[in-house]
Amino acid sequence: MESSRSLVLLSLLPSLLLVAIATEPSAGGELLSTFIVHVQPQENHEFGTADDRTAWYQSFLPDNGRLLHAYHHVVTGFAARLTRQELAAISAMPGFLSAVPDSTYTVQTTHSPEFLGLNVEAQQNQPGLGAGVIVGVIDTGIFPDHPSFSDHGMPPPPAKWKGRCDFNGTTCNNKLIGARNFVAALNNGTSGVPVPPVDLVGHGTHTSSTAAGAVVPGANVLGQAMGSASGMATRAHLAMYKVCYTNRCSDSDMLAGVDTAVADGCDVISISLAGPALPFHQDPVLVATFGAVEKGVFVSMAAGNSGPVESSLLNEAPWILTVAASTVDRSIRSTVQLGNGVSFHGESLYQPHDSPALFSPLVHAAASGKPLAEFCGNGTLDGFDVKGKMVLCESGGNISATLKGRVVQSAGGAGMILKNQFLQGYSTFADAHVLPASHVGYTASTAIESYINSTANPVARISFPGTILGTSPAPSIVFFSSRGPSRQHTGILKPDIAGPGVNVLAAWPFQVGPPSTPVLPGPTFNIISGTSMSTPHLSGIAAVIKSKHSDWSPAAIKSAIMTTAEITDRSGNPILNEQRAPANLFATGAGHVNPTKAVDPGLVYDITPADYISHLCGMYKSQEVSVIARKPVNCSAIVAIDGNHLNYPSIAVAFPPSSRNSSGAEVVVKRKVRNVGEVPSVYYSAVDMPDNAVSIDVFPCKLTFTKPNQEIDFEVVVWPGQSGSKVVQGALRWVSEMHTVRSPISVTFA
Ligand SMILES: *[C@@H]1O[C@H](CO)[C@@H](O)[C@H](O)[C@H]1NC(C)=O
Ligand SMILES: *[C@@H]1O[C@H](CO)[C@@H](O)[C@H](O)[C@H]1NC(C)=O
Ligand SMILES: *[C@@H]1O[C@H](CO)[C@@H](O)[C@H](O)[C@H]1NC(C)=O
Ligand SMILES: *[C@@H]1O[C@H](CO)[C@@H](O)[C@H](O)[C@H]1NC(C)=O
Ligand SMILES: *[C@@H]1O[C@H](CO)[C@@H](O)[C@H](O)[C@H]1NC(C)=O
Ligand SMILES: *[C@@H]1O[C@H](CO)[C@@H](O)[C@H](O)[C@H]1NC(C)=O
Numbered sequence: 179m180e181s182s183r184s185l186v187l188l189s190l191l192p193s194l195l196l197v198a199i200a201t202e203p204s205a206g207g208e209l210l211s212t213f214i215v216h217v218q219p220q221e222n223h224e225f226g227t228a229d230d231r232t233a234w235y236q237s238f239l240p241d242n243g244r245l246l247h248a249y250h251h252v253v254t255g256f257a258a259r260l261t262r263q264e265l266a267a268i269s270a271m272p273g274f275l276s277a278v279p280d281s282t283y284t285v286q287t288t289h290s291p292e293f294l295g296l297n298v299e300a301q302q303n304q305p306g307l308g309a310g311v312i313v314g315v316i317d318t319g320i321f322p323d324h325p326s327f328s329d330h331g332m333p334p335p336p337a338k339w340k341g342r343c344d345f346n347g348t349t350c351n352n353k354l355i356g357a358r359n360f361v362a363a364l365n366n367g368t369s370g371v372p373v374p375p376v377d378l379v380g381h382g383t384h385t386s387s388t389a390a391g392a393v394v395p396g397a398n399v400l401g402q403a404m405g406s407a408s409g410m411a412t413r414a415h416l417a418m419y420k421v422c423y424t425n426r427c428s429d430s431d432m433l434a435g436v437d438t439a440v441a442d443g444c445d446v447i448s449i450s451l452a453g454p455a456l457p458f459h460q461d462p463v464l465v466a467t468f469g470a471v472e473k474g475v476f477v478s479m480a481a482g483n484s485g486p487v488e489s490s491l492l493n494e495a496p497w498i499l500t501v502a503a504s505t506v507d508r509s510i511r512s513t514v515q516l517g518n519g520v521s522f523h524g525e526s527l528y529q530p531h532d533s534p535a536l537f538s539p540l541v542h543a544a545a546s547g548k549p550l551a552e553f554c555g556n557g558t559l560d561g562f563d564v565k566g567k568m569v570l571c572e573s574g575g576n577i578s579a580t581l582k583g584r585v586v587q588s589a590g591g592a593g594m595i596l597k598n599q600f601l602q603g604y605s606t607f608a609d610a611h612v613l614p615a616s617h618v619g620y621t622a623s624t625a626i627e628s629y630i631n632s633t634a635n636p637v638a639r640i641s642f643p644g645t646i647l648g649t650s651p652a653p654s655i656v657f658f659s660s661r662g663p664s665r666q667h668t669g670i671l672k673p674d675i676a677g678p679g680v681n682v683l684a685a686w687p688f689q690v691g692p693p694s695t696p697v698l699p700g701p702t703f704n705i706i707s708g709t710s711m712s713t714p715h716l717s718g719i720a721a722v723i724k725s726k727h728s729d730w731s732p733a734a735i736k737s738a739i740m741t742t743a744e745i746t747d748r749s750g751n752p753i754l755n756e757q758r759a760p761a762n763l764f765a766t767g768a769g770h771v772n773p774t775k776a777v778d779p780g781l782v783y784d785i786t787p788a789d790y791i792s793h794l795c796g797m798y799k800s801q802e803v804s805v806i807a808r809k810p811v812n813c814s815a816i817v818a819i820d821g822n823h824l825n826y827p828s829i830a831v832a833f834p835p836s837s838r839n840s841s842g843a844e845v846v847v848k849r850k851v852r853n854v855g856e857v858p859s860v861y862y863s864a865v866d867m868p869d870n871a872v873s874i875d876v877f878p879c880k881l882t883f884t885k886p887n888q889e890i891d892f893e894v895v896v897w898p899g900q901s902g903s904k905v906v907q908g909a910l911r912w913v914s915e916m917h918t919v920r921s922p923i924s925v926t927f928a
């Protein structure tokens with residue numbers, strides 16, 4: 179593992195731009211690098227003004243030019259450019275807590291609201307859907323002129339809004355109320371003149387419009403997926419905090435974005451980015467999100483695009499909502515027909531209607547013989563005759579699907595069939611290719627490959643049936659969605675929730691598809707995939723809940739989202755994964771979000787900031803917890819809350835191997851629910867676990883609420899039982915006449 183951290187945009191972007199970190203020599207010839215330094219005032223001193231605090235931060239530094247960002251709200255500390263020796267000197271100074279290197283470079287909707295049961299057009303002129311709520315998006319910037327950010331019918335921002343807009347005065351409005359750039363490298367040298375947070379890659383425009391974009395009728399991409407585009411919280415306000423230079427985003431800039439979003443008055447923060455999983459106190463962004471949550475701001479973050487392997491999760495802290503990605507019931511179909519008459523449905527966003535319906539010779543790119551040619555990387559088809567042929571390319575190899583298409587096209591190929599690896603299963607993407615193409619699942623891929631092997635003159639053609647709605651299975655978990663169990667934290671089940679993250683249509687700054695595509699009038703959209711795309715869906719849904727329940731804590735909103743989630747797909751079957759096998763809780767979390775139910779959950783599991791700190795004391799040393807808490811914490815003087823007992827809306831229990839079949843090995847899990855529904859109401863417990871695998875008792879098994887906001891404690895006793903399985907998963911349900919409050923339970927035997 180490298181010790182430095184790089185943040186990655188969690189979308190499968192059509193092209194990847196790389197910007198290496200520049201480490202510059204200082205005047206003395208020694209290397210300067212950026213560090214995030216956490217400090218703690220003596221005697222818990224309170225600073226009168228931000229300038230006083232900044233002056234104190236400066237006192238750690240050799241000269242004034244070194245400070246990149248001073249943090250005031252969610253982190254006590256700063257980012258600065260320092261040599262290793264200077265850092266060593268700072269670490270010996272009173273008030274120093276810790277420092278982490280800020281190393282960064284990246285490697286890497288028309289339909290989803292309806293699919294989630296939100297009728298946005300009918301509700302558009304009613305309050306709700308996020309009215310009065312501000313969603314801050316930490317991302318690559320925004321294209322403000324897009325109609326998704328039109329403020330038609332939007333009231334002015336709430337009085338608490340303190341932010342600003344660094345586009346020229348005419349560009350922000352009552353929808354896009356704020357926009358700032360925090361990329362230190364872009365602000366440098368502009369002598370204080372704000373740099374507009376322009377989106378050069380499209381990612382931030384897409385995520386912002388998914389969270390809280392206005393309704394835009396007639397949206398489509400290359401004629402496909404026609405419909406009204408809209409965000410989840412159509413009435414919420416948006417603020418963009420640009421923290422990425424093209425698609426390179428650094429921790430230190432992100433912290434500045436989160437710090438300002440909290441100070442500005444954002445209610446929800448959406449972060450579709452992730453770095454490698456680290457202990458929470460070493461992850462500056464997770465430290466900052468704790469400060470945000472402590473101040474009542476809801477934070478959703480992407481689970482990561484590293485699935486389907488086990489424990490590939492990122493952004494695992496218990497105070498944030500960790501979002502997995504699922505499919506919707508829409509396919510942008512392109513069908514491969516082989517010379518033997520067999521055909522397979524795949525996907526492509528680019529659907530040329532003038533493409534010849536004739537069969538072309540079919541070749542496997544691997545036959546080129548060049549190393550890694552199977553992935554159709556640039557240069558690998560040189561000297562290989564693919565003129566007028568259909569080329570079979572493998573997915574992956576760290577090369578984007580659209581780049582493979584460009585490589586095939588520039589070599590003279592007539593079309594591309596993009597084939598899946600085994601692990602990618604049935605997951606396919608409708609990308610904006612530049613030539614006739616079809617992305618097919620693994621089963622189809624092997625059949626096509628066998629066909630090529632079986633005949634001397636294989637041929638194929640691609641036809642374009644277009645946008646198909648009502649496809650199944652949907653929702654299903656996509657291969658790239660990162661999986662649990664959490665490595666940082668075995669006592670908490672992660673991810674928390676799944677939402678639409680495959681082939682999501684949303685606003686885009688530029689036209690996509692082949693360069694030859696005629697430029698059409700009207701707004702541009704794009705369809706892309708990633709946990710980057712599922713995260714803003716959940717941010718928008720959190721805004722809708724916050725708008726209806728302004729007094730709910732971030733933990734209560736999260737509980738509402740999780741305990742009302744769906745565990746079956748639209749056909750009523752268990753939600754499947756990319757292999758079309760039932761997806762486990764490490765893929766789905768609590769299930770697939772149901773926004774309509776989430777505004778009225780009946781009961782909530784709440785957690786206070788002090789509970790998180792007690793809980794962190796069960797994981798880390800006092801000084802490490804102090805970094806996250808931004809105040810001195812003495813864990814010896816606190817009763818730690820271990821993993822099982824944090825009042826989380828899901829339950830994870832790990833048994834040591836010796837506990838199987840032994841009596842007295844049971845684990846008692848404590849929880850407390852608050853009634854936010856009808857009064858009086860009576861809830862009965864129900865436990866869904868595979869037969870005999872483990873046995874679970876709930877005490878008491880009936881909860882009677884006679885007052886609003888009444889809280890009742892209960893205990894869940896988990897007996898190891900006689901299971902031979904390593905993991906046993908099920909759920910606890912509290913059921914009343916009006917509500918089902920469901921908590922997933924995962925039991926692991928080490
Ligand atoms: C302000 O920005 C808008 C949209 O980007 C642009 O059309 C307009 O010319 C700009 N006005 C000024 C004064 O720069
Ligand atoms: C800012 O610009 C100055 C002068 O060009 C340069 O010396 C310094 O290293 C730059 N700092 C950053 C963070 O890019
Ligand atoms: C992916 O490719 C880029 C260059 O295009 C490289 O920097 C990066 O390390 C590669 N990632 C992996 C996992 O191979
Ligand atoms: C392939 O690489 C060549 C040379 O590096 C470059 O000029 C060309 O633009 C690349 N092609 C694609 C499709 O990226
Ligand atoms: C097709 O032939 C290639 C080369 O002989 C082989 O590696 C591959 O496994 C075969 N594929 C199938 C599906 O039979
Ligand atoms: C932390 O609390 C323990 C128990 O109350 C006490 O003995 C210890 O002195 C405290 N440590 C600090 C550094 O205050």
Ligand SMILES: *[C@@H]1O[C@H](CO)[C@@H](O)[C@H](O)[C@H]1NC(C)=O
Pocket residue numbers: 835838839900
């Ligand atoms: C537990 O009991 C079952 C059935 O009696 C047996 O198959 C299993 O091997 C036992 N497991 C352990 C760890 O003793």
